[in-house]
Amino acid sequence: MKNIVILTGAGVSAESGLGTFRDKGGLWERFDWRTLATPEAFAANPEEVHAFYNARRENLAAAKPNAAHDALAGLERRWREEGRGDVLLVTQNIDDLHEQAGSAAPLHMHGELLKSRCEDCGDVFAHADALSVERMCAACGRAGGLRPDVVWFGEMPKGLERIYDALAACDLFVAVGTSGTVYPAAGFVQEAKMAGAWTVELTLEPGEVSPLFDERLYGPATEVVPRWCAAA
Ligand code: BV8
Numbered sequence: 001m002k003n004i005v006i007l008t009g010a011g012v013s014a015e016s017g018l019g020t021f022r023d024k025g026g027l028w029e030r031f032d033w034r035t036l037a038t039p040e041a042f043a044a045n046p047e048e049v050h051a052f053y054n055a056r057r058e059n060l061a062a063a064k065p066n067a068a069h070d071a072l073a074g075l076e077r078r079w080r081e082e083g084r085g086d087v088l089l090v091t092q093n094i095d096d097l098h099e100q101a102g103s104a105a106p107l108h109m110h111g112e113l114l115k116s117r118c119e120d121c122g123d124v125f126a127h128a129d130a131l132s133v134e135r136m137c138a139a140c141g142r143a144g145g146l147r148p149d150v151v152w153f154g155e156m157p158k159g160l161e162r163i164y165d166a167l168a169a170c171d172l173f174v175a176v177g178t179s180g181t182v183y184p185a186a187g188f189v190q191e192a193k194m195a196g197a198w199t200v201e202l203t204l205e206p207g208e209v210s211p212l213f214d215e216r217l218y219g220p221a222t223e224v225v226p227r228w229c230a231a232a
Pocket of ligand 1: 014206
């Protein structure tokens, strides 16, 4: 039995045309996350934040999963069908490309772009169209309280207890397309190493926590991920 935890970041969706954050021309190079991805920013400029996420929802509508998403979904399926152990796919991404590729239940630790919630009544609902301050909540009828159901800087990531339990029990930790910049996700490789897991980094170029990995394969995700999954 070999339990696997996979952590993906923006690099796994880069070749599907969705921007990464810290690469050349990346989202945080063009936009300031302090004015777009914090609760304070949303309180101060809700319209600007809605416009940023509305544009990303439009990009996502035109995006398709790539060979890396497909290979990870295939690995999950093979592991399950052959009874080789548990696989938990944790993603920092807010897109739904892992789901579209057939991954059973990705854990979106930074939330989901295609879900929003009402800050007045707590209702969480799926939608792919634009949000605005005028849009009324279908559950409570109030306007002005709707926000993307994503985790901003300074907010608590989702599913941490489940993630740390899986890391404590994993034999193999694979980080795909993430720069290792944002915590607590960037610290997961340490947790896995403490559990005695073999740790693998599959990304375009070394990131901030690359020295911690036992095995590193660099290149575009659509090349290195299928290659690594086929040999797993
Ligand atoms: C938390 C969601 C407390 C929304 C995101 C000061 C003030 C406030 C907070 C902090 C602070 N100092 C530190 C912190 C903590 C902070 C943090 O880590 N900040 C960083 C900047 C230092 N973290 C938080 O605030 C988190 N919450 O700490 O709460 C807490 C913690 C623990 C327990 C209890 C309470 C919340 C962070 C989540 C923020 N939300 N996004 C949205 O998407 O708009 S962050 C954003 O960065 C995305 O989620 C993204 O997933 C994440 C990480 O980025 P990556 O995915 O790695 O993408 P990146 O562009 O960086 O790298 C791309 C990689 O792909 C590169 O390696 C590149 O080489 C590679 N690549 C590119 N092309 C390809 C490729 N690989 C393969 N193939 C290719 N073709």
